[in-house]
Amino acid sequence: MNLNSHAVFALSVGMIFTHHIQLAVLMGIGAIIPDVDREYVFTKRRIFQKYQLHRALLHNVFFAAAVFTVNPYLGVGVTSHILLDTLTSPTDRGVELFFPLSRVVENMYLNLDGHKIGSKGVLWYLEDPVRLVAETADPGLKEVGKNAWRRVYGPFKNSRLADWEVFYSSLLFLLIYASTTYGLVNWIKSFLYYTFNVYLLFVLGIILFYGAGETWRRRLQTQGKAEPLILGMMVLGVLLVVYQGIQVYSPLKLDTTLLGEIAVSVLAGLLVAYIHVRLRVGDVIL
Numbered sequence: 113m114n115l116n117s118h119a120v121f122a123l124s125v126g127m128i129f130t131h132h133i134q135l136a137v138l139m140g141i142g143a144i145i146p147d148v149d150r151e152y153v154f155t156k157r158r159i160f161q162k163y164q165l166h167r168a169l170l171h172n173v174f175f176a177a178a179v180f181t182v183n184p185y186l187g188v189g190v191t192s193h194i195l196l197d198t199l200t201s202p203t204d205r206g207v208e209l210f211f212p213l214s215r216v217v218e219n220m221y222l223n224l225d226g227h228k229i230g231s232k233g234v235l236w237y238l239e240d241p242v243r244l245v246a247e248t249a250d251p252g253l254k255e256v257g258k259n260a261w262r263r264v265y266g267p268f269k270n271s272r273l274a275d276w277e278v279f280y281s282s283l284l285f286l287l288i289y290a291s292t293t294y295g296l297v298n299w300i301k302s303f304l305y306y307t308f309n310v311y312l313l314f315v316l317g318i319i320l321f322y323g324a325g326e327t328w329r330r331r332l333q334t335q336g337k338a339e340p341l342i343l344g345m346m347v348l349g350v351l352l353v354v355y356q357g358i359q360v361y362s363p364l365k366l367d368t369t370l371l372g373e374i375a376v377s378v379l380a381g382l383l384v385a386y387i388h389v390r391l392r393v394g395d396v397i398l
């Protein structure tokens with residue numbers, strides 16, 4: 113979905129659950145972060161296309177968990193971004209929720225016509241709809257060859273009805289909610305204060321990074337010009353975000369015993385499930 117939809121949606125969810133403008137602004141900022149994984153000046157489009165990092169590198173449960181450990185409100189924002197993107201179509205490549213683990217399994221059991229094509233090792237059930245992706249995906253997002261189905265797709269297309277509905281409904285909700293609780297002018301004053309004063313470095317960093325990165329990706333990439341300048345602006349943007357990230361560092365108090373119990377259960381459960389499927393079915397299919 114579009115960045116504005118992500119930001120306003122997370123801001124609304126933040127107001128509903130925290131009733132606190134500062135925390136809601138943090139959630140809105142968190143919701144803007146994942147789309148940093150585009151083919152910016154750091155990589156060539158060809159390499160980016162080969163490794164398919166957009167909607168993978170920063171759109172997965174492990175990145176969301178990592179941000180939660182820095183600040184839970186930023187983490188909720190990242191999570192809301194990832195969930196909304198799972199509703200979008202193969203055009204934008206849905207979301208690769210379990211990247212990088214999803215890259216470990218490469219082969220699939222069935223092709224899209226339902227014919228069995230593999231039975232060695234652990235297999236994904238289906239191949240990715242490569243023809244559909246090749247036909248509809250953005251230039252940098254087309255797959256190079258046939259791949260296992262490791263992404264989550266939904267029915268909605270970016271920048272179309274569902275996307276704009278999320279944006280306008282969230283915006284309207286904020287206007288109504290702010291008017292009936294804080295008074296619209298007071299709410300906007302506080303919102304501007306937190307966005308452009310308290311979290312100014314986050315906002316400046318994000319604007320610098322996306323502004324420079326998108327200008328390069330859409331206009332300058334083919335001409336190969338201005339790379340040092342763009343790179344400098346993007347690095348400065350990242351530094352500002354990291355600097356403010358350190359300032360808002362406020363990790364959840366994690367119960368290490370409980371985390372250990374969860375980790376043991378997940379790993380042992382995986383082993384038992386593997387043996388179960390191997391004995392019952394033969395082919396081990398995800």
Ligand SMILES: [Zn+2]
Pocket residue numbers: 113146147167171193197
């Ligand atoms: Zn995204």
